[in-house]
Amino acid sequence: MTSNIEEYAPKVFKTKVLTVFISIRQHQLELITTDHSSCLDDGNNMPKSQSDDPSFNALINLKIDNKTKPVNSLGRIESLAKQIADIQENLSPVMDTCRLTIFAADHGMAAAGVSAFPQIVTQQMVLNFLNGGAAANVFARSAQVDLQVVDAGVAGEAIEHPNLISRRIAPGTQNAIIVSAMTEVQLSNAIEHGKEIGEAGDWDAVCYGEMGIGNTSSATLLAHKTLGLSLDILTGRGTGLDDDGLAKKRNLLEQASNRTPQALSPKQALMEYGGFEIAMMTGAMLGAASTNKLIIVDGFIASAAALMAIKLDASVQKNMVFAHLSDELGHAAMLKAMQVSPILDLKLRLGEGTGALLAWPIIKAAAAMLNEMASFESANVSDGT
Numbered sequence: 513m514t515s516n517i518e519e520y521a522p523k524v525f526k527t528k529v530l531t532v533f534i535s536i537r538q539h540q541l542e543l544i545t546t547d548h549s550s551c552l553d554d555g556n557n558m559p560k561s562q563s564d565d566p567s568f569n570a571l572i573n574l575k576i577d578n579k580t581k582p583v584n585s586l587g588r589i590e591s592l593a594k595q596i597a598d599i600q601e602n603l604s605p606v607m608d609t610c611r612l613t614i615f616a617a618d619h620g621m622a623a624a625g626v627s628a629f630p631q632i633v634t635q636q637m638v639l640n641f642l643n644g645g646a647a648a649n650v651f652a653r654s655a656q657v658d659l660q661v662v663d664a665g666v667a668g669e670a671i672e673h674p675n676l677i678s679r680r681i682a683p684g685t686q687n688a689i690i691v692s693a694m695t696e697v698q699l700s701n702a703i704e705h706g707k708e709i710g711e712a713g714d715w716d717a718v719c720y721g722e723m724g725i726g727n728t729s730s731a732t733l734l735a736h737k738t739l740g741l742s743l744d745i746l747t748g749r750g751t752g753l754d755d756d757g758l759a760k761k762r763n764l765l766e767q768a769s770n771r772t773p774q775a776l777s778p779k780q781a782l783m784e785y786g787g788f789e790i791a792m793m794t795g796a797m798l799g800a801a802s803t804n805k806l807i808i809v810d811g812f813i814a815s816a817a818a819l820m821a822i823k824l825d826a827s828v829q830k831n832m833v834f835a836h837l838s839d840e841l842g843h844a845a846m847l848k849a850m851q852v853s854p855i856l857d858l859k860l861r862l863g864e865g866t867g868a869l870l871a872w873p874i875i876k877a878a879a880a881m882l883n884e885m886a887s888f889e890s891a892n893v894s895d896g897t
C-alpha cells in the first residue's frame with residue numbers, strides 16, 4: 513500500500529517532515545522486532561491492515577507520542593486508539609455511534625439438562641429486552657447505545673412484536689448431545705443473515721449480545737473442537753449450576769464431543785454444536801468487519817463467535833476489541849489461546865452484550881484522546897528534550 517504524509521496527515525504534520533522520517537526509522541525497527549504472529553494464523557491468511565504500513569504506523573505513533581503526556585502513559589488506551597485509527601485508515605478517526613444487536617435462539621441440548629434454567633427463559637428474556645427491562649437495556653441506555661433484538665431461532669411459536677427482527681432459522685436447534693445441531697443449509701442461512709445485519713448501517717462500532725439457554729455448552733464445544741482445549745478447562749457453570757449440575761454438564765458435553773472427530777473446521781463445529789444465534793453472530797462479525805466497523809466482543813459466547821469468524825477469515829481480528837474477561841470458567845483459556853487480552857475484568861457472567869456496552873465509553877475515550885488532546889507544541893508544554 514502506498515503511504516505518504518499528504519495521504520494520512522493533516523496540515524500540522526507538514527512542518528514536521530524531518531521528525532516523521534526519523535520516527536519512521538525507529539518504528540520500522542520496532543515493527544521488525546515485534547512478534548505479531550497468532551496461533552490462529554495459518555501463515556497464508558495474515559491480517560492485512562494499515563498496521564502493516566510502516567509510514568502509517570509511524571504517523572500514528574508520532575501523533576500519540578506528541579500528546580501532552582509521558583510516552584505510553586495512557587497504556588491500553590493508546591493501543592486502542594491506534595487500532596481504531598488503523599481500522600478507519602484515518603489519523604483522526606470518528607467513534608461516536610454504536611449499536612448493540614442481541615441474537616436470540618434456543619438449543620435442543622437444553623432438554624438434556626446442561627443449564628440451571630429452563631428453555632422458556634430465552635423467549636421470556638426476548639420479551640424483557642423488547643420491554644426495556646434487561647441488564648443490556650439498562651447499560652445500553654446508560655452508554656447511549658442503540659439496541660435491536662433478532663430472533664435467530666427461539667423455540668415455540670414466533671414472537672409477534674413490532675420491534676423484533678425475525679431471522680428465524682428454525683424453532684431451536686436439534687439436541688447436539690446426540691445429533692448435529694443444524695443442517696449445512698441452516699448454517700449457511702444463519703451466516704448469511706448475520707452478514708447482512710453486520711454490513712447494515714454506518715455505525716462506528718457494534719456490540720453483539722446473545723440470549724439462548726444452553727449456549728455456554730455450544731460455546732464450550734466450539735472452542736474445544738477448534739482450539740483443542742480440554743473440556744475440563746472449558747466447561748463452566750453458565751447460569752449457575754451447582755457442583756452436581758456442573759459434573760452432569762461435563763459428562764453430557766463429553767458425550768457430545770465423542771460423536772464427532774477430535775478437531776473440526778469452524779463450519780463443521782457450528783453445524784454440529786450450534787447455535788443459530790452464535791452462527792448468526794459469526795456472520796454479523798464478518799459483515800461488520802467488511803464494512804470497517806469496530807467489533808466490541810462481549811463474553812464467553814460472543815468470544816466463541818469471534819473465534820469462528822477469525823477461523824473463517826483471519827483478517828477480521830484487526831476489527832475486534834475484546835471487552836472483558838467473563839467469570840465463566842473457560843473464558844480465560846479461550847482468550848489466551850486466541851492471544852488476545854480483554855479490556856475489563858468485572859467478574860461478569862451474563863452475556864447479552866453487557867460487558868461490551870461497559871467497554872464502549874473507554875473505546876470512545878481512546879478516539880477522543882487522539883482527536884482532542886493537545887500536543888506539546890499546541891499547548892506550549894515542554895516535551896522534556
Ligand SMILES: Cc1cc2ncn([C@H]3O[C@H](COP(=O)(O)O)[C@@H](O)[C@H]3O)c2cc1C
Nearest residue numbers: 627629722723724725726727728750751863
Ligand atoms: C434470566 C437470565 C438472563 C440471561 N441473560 C443472559 N443469560 C445468559 O445465560 C445463558 C447461558 O447460560 P447456560 O448455558 O447456563 O444456559 C444465555 O442465555 C446467556 O445469554 C441469561 C440467563 C438467564 C437465566
Ligand SMILES: O=C(O)c1cccnc1
Nearest residue numbers: 811812813838861862863
Ligand atoms: O460470558 C458470558 O457470555 C456468559 C457467561 C455465563 C452465562 N452466559 C453468558
